[in-house]
Amino acid sequence: RKEVEQDPGPFNVPEGATVAFNCTYSNSASQSFFWYRQDCRKEPKLLMSVYSSGNEDGRFTAQLNRASQYISLLIRDSKLSDSATYLCVVNPGNTGKLIFGQGTTLQVKP
Amino acid sequence: GAVVSQHPSRVICKSGTSVKIECRSLDFQATTMFWYRQFPKQSLMLMATSNEGSKATYEQGVEKDKFLINHASLTLSTLTVTSAHPEDSSFYICSARWDPYYGYTFGSGTRLTVV
Numbered sequence: 001r002k003e004v005e006q007d008p009g010p011f012n013v014p015e016g017a018t019v020a021f022n023c024t025y026s027n028s029a030s031q032s033f034f035w036y037r038q039d040c041r042k043e044p045k046l047l048m049s050v051y052s053s054g055n056e057d058g059r060f061t062a063q064l065n066r067a068s069q070y071i072s073l074l075i076r077d078s079k080l081s082d083s084a085t086y087l088c089v090v091n092p093g094n095t096g097k098l099i100f101g102q103g104t105t106l107q108v109k110p
Numbered sequence: 111g112a113v114v115s116q117h118p119s120r121v122i123c124k125s126g127t128s129v130k131i132e133c134r135s136l137d138f139q140a141t142t143m144f145w146y147r148q149f150p151k152q153s154l155m156l157m158a159t160s161n162e163g164s165k166a167t168y169e170q171g172v173e174k175d176k177f178l179i180n181h182a183s184l185t186l187s188t189l190t191v192t193s194a195h196p197e198d199s200s201f202y203i204c205s206a207r208w209d210p211y212y213g214y215t216f217g218s219g220t221r222l223t224v225v
Contacts, residue, residue, distance in 0.1 A: 043116075043203050043216040044154065087153070096142055096207050098214060100153040 001026055006088050006101035014109055017078045021104045023071040023088030033064055035073050036087040038103065044087055047073075078108045112138055112208035116217025123194055123224055131189045131220045133204035139184040140206035144214075145177075148201040160187040194224040 006023045013019050025033075033050040048055065050062040050071055061074040071088055088101035113136040123129050133143060141162045146154040158179055159167040166179035178190040191198055204217040 041201070041219075041221070043219045045216070046214070095159070097144065097156055097159065098154075098205070099156075100146075102153045 002102075003027060003092070003099045004088055004090050004101035006104050008102050008104060010105040010107050012107045012109060013078055015078055015080060017108075018074065018076045019078060019106060020075075021073045021086055021088075021106075023073075023101055025069050025071070025088075025090045025099075027090070027092045027099075028066075028069060030069075030090045030092045032091040033071050034089040034091075034098075035060075035062055035071075036089050036100075038085045038087055040085075044089075044100075047086070075106075078106075080108050080110065082106060083108045112215045114140075114143075114204060114206055114215050114217045116204055116220060118220055119218060120221045121223070123222070125195055125224055126193055128190055128192045129194055129222060131191075131202055131204075131222075133187050133189075133206075133217045135185045135206050135208075138206075138208050140187070140208070141184060142207065143181060143187040144205045145179065145187075145189050146203045146205065148203065148219075154203065157189075160189075162187075191222065194222070196224045198222065199224045 004025050035047040036044040037047045038044040048057050050064045054063045059076045063072045085103040085105045087103045090099045115134045117132050143160040145157045148154045156169050157172045160179045160181040162181045168174045181187040203219040205214045207214045
């Protein structure tokens with residue numbers, strides 16, 4: 001079993017749609033969680049950290065369920081510029097290492 | 111703030127030669143840097159953790175004699191791919207943590223092609 005699992009997609013949605021991505025992680029002791037965005041042939045960029053209480057940043061909402069070891073990302077009112085690969089990332093401990101999911105590809109179409 | 115500069119962005123080299131990739135933290139001190147590799151349509155895989163002033167820690171399956179890491183200062187870490195082969199062709203990215211809560215910053219990556 002992979003340490004961080006995501007549905008690779010692709011998710012093809014029209015502009016304005018709401019789309020949700022899910023991610024599960026295997027290490028129950030994991031301490032911090034992130035969503036990163038990666039554009040084609042570029043480095044990952046932090047989209048948002050994920051907190052137990054859930055957090056929102058504009059059109060983006062992240063949720064964490066520690067009991068189920070599950071993380072989600074909700075994107076509302078999708079824009080063409082949201083097209084990218086979204087990486088679920090987990091820090092399993094104090095070493096600073098990050099474990100990346102395979103990524104979920106989103107394609108927003110006009 | 112929290113910028114990591116990575117060079118070169120792209121390199122093509124012949125089989126058997128060595129390639130050095132540099133990562134510099136421009137506006138913060140990075141006692142630890144991380145080196146990742148990403149093959150097409152796959153996720154980033156951690157290769158090694160680079161610690162300033164000490165030996166790097168390599169992940170299982172990564173050959174330390176092939177991927178030489180040097181972290182001689184608080185702002186510079188280098189990865190040297192020695193005796194490169196076509197199967198080493200990949201996207202190599204470095205990363206450093208600049209804040210315990212806001213995640214990590216990544217270099218812009220180096221696309222290595224070995225011919």
